[in-house]
Amino acid sequence: MTSTDSASYTAVAKILHWLIAATIIFMIILGYCFDYIPRGETRFYFIQLHKSIGISILLLSFVRLAWRLTHHAPPLPASMPVWEQRAAHIGHVFLYVMMIGVPLSGWAMVSASPMHIPTILFGLMPWPAMPGAGQLNNFINLDDLHAVAAYTLGALAVGHAAAALKHHFVSRDDVLLRMMPACFASCLSRARQK
Numbered sequence: 001m002t003s004t005d006s007a008s009y010t011a012v013a014k015i016l017h018w019l020i021a022a023t024i025i026f027m028i029i030l031g032y033c034f035d036y037i038p039r040g041e042t043r044f045y046f047i048q049l050h051k052s053i054g055i056s057i058l059l060l061s062f063v064r065l066a067w068r069l070t071h072h073a074p075p076l077p078a079s080m081p082v083w084e085q086r087a088a089h090i091g092h093v094f095l096y097v098m099m100i101g102v103p104l105s106g107w108a109m110v111s112a113s114p115m116h117i118p119t120i121l122f123g124l125m126p127w128p129a130m131p132g133a134g135q136l137n138n139f140i141n142l143d144d145l146h147a148v149a150a151y152t153l154g155a156l157a158v159g160h161a162a163a164a165l166k167h168h169f170v171s172r173d174d175v176l177l178r179m180m181p182a183c184f185a186s187c188l189s190r191a192r193q194k
């Protein structure tokens with residue numbers, strides 16, 4: 001079967017998936033690099049950028065979740081064992097929880113910071129502090145929470161990408177193709193047939 005004969009995700013789902021996936025990967029790399037950027041203007045610039053992209057991911061993830069709750073995903077291949085279908089579903093739920101939880105933890109962390117550095121989205125729009133974040137910081141170290149949550153999301157995304165590639169190259173079904181933009185899907189489909 002080729003990508004074109006099986007049910008595919010809609011354009012909206014694909015755009016949101018790849019936009020959020022690419023920015024999350026960029027954000028984890030950027031976050032990891034903070035330790036290597038000396039304190040000063042450059043570091044300040046990149047932290048502001050990180051915060052702006054992070055809040056954008058939060059807003060886009062809410063849009064994506066709302067979209068998902070009002071639309072059905074295309075059915076998984078009938079050849080997939082029930083346990084694997086359940087595992088995929090649980091994995092996707094975790095990804096949604098973390099896509100929203102990680103930026104929320106970052107927002108809480110900067111809101112609770114005694115430095116009170118304002119968050120100005122892309123240097124244009126002030127973003128408020130999270131109400132109650134100061135109290136939350138008394139119960140849990142929000143810096144640690146943000147770091148652990150972000151790297152956990154990274155690990156989940158690696159497992160998720162590995163599963164998608166396994167579908168394409170080992171199970172040889174259309175699970176990867178149906179999330180791909182049409183042009184990539186036909187190239188990948190042809191490459192697999194060779």
Ligand code: HEM
Nearest residue numbers: 027028031032034051054055057102103106107110147150
């Ligand atoms: C999906 C979204 C996000 C991802 C994947 C992400 C990822 C990361 C990672 C990996 C680190 C480094 C952690 C460490 O090694 O200690 C980090 C640090 C940080 N993040 Fe995020 N983050 C996200 C959203 C946000 C948001 C929304 C904010 C604030 C509005 C934020 C603020 C920060 C700050 C201030 C730091 C610490 C910089 C420092 O070392 O001083 N992040 N983030």
Ligand code: HEM
Nearest residue numbers: 021024025068073092095096099157161164165175176179
């Ligand atoms: C941080 C990165 C990523 C996140 C947060 C993410 C998140 C998600 C989520 C939540 C879904 C479920 C969609 C739904 O039905 O609502 C999904 C589906 C999918 N993702 Fe990702 N993804 C990421 C990266 C990737 C990568 C790198 C690949 C490919 C190598 C990939 C391939 C797929 C495929 C093929 C599906 C469809 C699965 C199916 O039909 O059941 N994703 N992704």
